[in-house]
Amino acid sequence: xxxxxxxxxxxxxxETTGKDDPVLRTLCWSPxxxxxxxxxxxxxxxxxxxxxxxxxxxxxxxxxxxxxxxxSIPEMQSFVRVLDLPVMAEHEIEEAVQWAVRRHIPFDxxxxxxxxxxxxxxxxxxxxxxxxxxxxxxxxxxxxVLDGLGLNVVALxxxxxxxxxxxxxxxxxxxxxxxxxxxxxxxxxxxxxxxxDRGAMRYTANIQLGSDDLTQKLAHDLSLLPSQAAxxxxxxxxxxxxxxxxxxxxxxxxxxxxxxxxxxxxxxxTVQLPPEERVRVILLSGGGANxxxxxxxxxxxxxxxxxxxxxxxxxxRGEKSxxxxxxxxxxxxxxxxxxxxxxxxxxxxx
Numbered sequence: 028x029x030x031x032x033x034x035x036x037x038x039x040x041x042e043t044t045g046k047d048d049p050v051l052r053t054l055c056w057s058p059x060x061x062x063x064x065x066x067x068x069x070x071x072x073x074x075x076x077x078x079x080x081x082x083x084x085x086x087x088x089x090x091x092x093x094x095x096x097x098x099s100i101p102e103m104q105s106f107v108r109v110l111d112l113p114v115m116a117e118h119e120i121e122e123a124v125q126w127a128v129r130r131h132i133p134f135d136x137x138x139x140x141x142x143x144x145x146x147x148x149x150x151x152x153x154x155x156x157x158x159x160x161x162x163x164x165x166x167x168x169x170x171x172v173l174d175g176l177g178l179n180v181v182a183l184x185x186x187x188x189x190x191x192x193x194x195x196x197x198x199x200x201x202x203x204x205x206x207x208x209x210x211x212x213x214x215x216x217x218x219x220x221x222x223x224d225r226g227a228m229r230y231t232a233n234i235q236l237g238s239d240d241l242t243q244k245l246a247h248d249l250s251l252l253p254s255q256a257a258x259x260x261x262x263x264x265x266x267x268x269x270x271x272x273x274x275x276x277x278x279x280x281x282x283x284x285x286x287x288x289x290x291x292x293x294x295x296x297t298v299q300l301p302p303e304e305r306v307r308v309i310l311l312s313g314g315g316a317n318x319x320x321x322x323x324x325x326x327x328x329x330x331x332x333x334x335x336x337x338x339x340x341x342x343x344r345g346e347k348s349x350x351x352x353x354x355x356x357x358x359x360x361x362x363x364x365x366x367x368x369x370x371x372x373x374x375x376x377x
Contacts, residue, residue, distance in 0.1 A: 030368025038082035041365035057082035067101025069168035189367030194337040207307030213315025238315035248277040266320025
């Protein structure tokens with residue numbers, strides 16, 4: 028299975044083989060020219076086709092063998108919520124979901140693709156359903172790009188689904204036992220927040236702030252070129268308060284603003300979810316999670332909640348058997364979404 032993650036800045040691809048004991052076969056990465064994608068929306072179909080074609084040849088250690096493809100829909104252009112509905116006949120649920128989601132969805136319902144699935148057995152009076160929606164203006168041009176390369180697209184998935192599948196145990200029983208996991212996926216241009224509880228995503232949100240914004244802040248405050256700011260950023264430990272250089276202070280301020288935005292999302296989420304569904308642990312993923320000291324910054328804002336890095340290899344065969352893929356866990360953080368997409372064939376419950 029091939030997972031394709033096209034963001035505003037790059038194309039990341041992962042291919043795995045094996046359903047019951049998946050192995051990471053190869054990874055591909057290619058930069059994406061500015062403005063070909065904007066907030067996850069294809070701006071130039073032919074140019075993105077050409078870029079994806081190039082990306083699929085920039086692989087290590089081997090070229091893509093080919094097969095079924097799963098691609099991601101950006102979180103900023105999608106919507107996931109758990110809705111509480113009255114118990115009713117099966118043939119009535121579709122209409123009930125349509126009416127209920129109008130009160131929550133931030134998009135025009137006539138311009139989205141909508142899907143739902145039951146989360147738990149019906150109780151006496153209520154039942155829960157997981158609802159996902161994606162804008163047609165996002166999905167249709169993405170499908171045109173993938174079709175333009177003759178790829179066999181079996182599914183489009185929300186980034187949140189792929190991230191959860193990569194980082195959390197795939198066996199249905201284990202997944203159902205997981206409670207209160209907040210996954211914070213720190214990308215280049217945006218940060219995705221996913222709350223996973225008892226076998227399913229319960230809430231997702233997108234923050235328009237990412238690691239590139241931290242680099243830009245550093246460049247602005249220190250009058251540096253972006254490339255210089257990027258080099259400076261990797262030398263700073265934002266968790267060390269004793270490090271009081273101008274660069275460290277500027278970067279720490281930017282990181283703290285990002286973490287506080289995540290905190291605001293959690294407060295909003297807490298209002299919408301039952302009291303028993305609370306955050307018990309925070310997992311960080313994405314390239315931004317590699318910033319030194321960022322775990323300490325999250326721990327500062329979320330006291331009492333364990334914070335740790337997600338493990339991209341959770342649902343892959345052990346590190347020593349990656350079939351020749353030579354990549355560190357640090358670099359693998361950039362491929363969490365692509366790996367999760369490629370694991371769709373494993374039957375993980377999400």
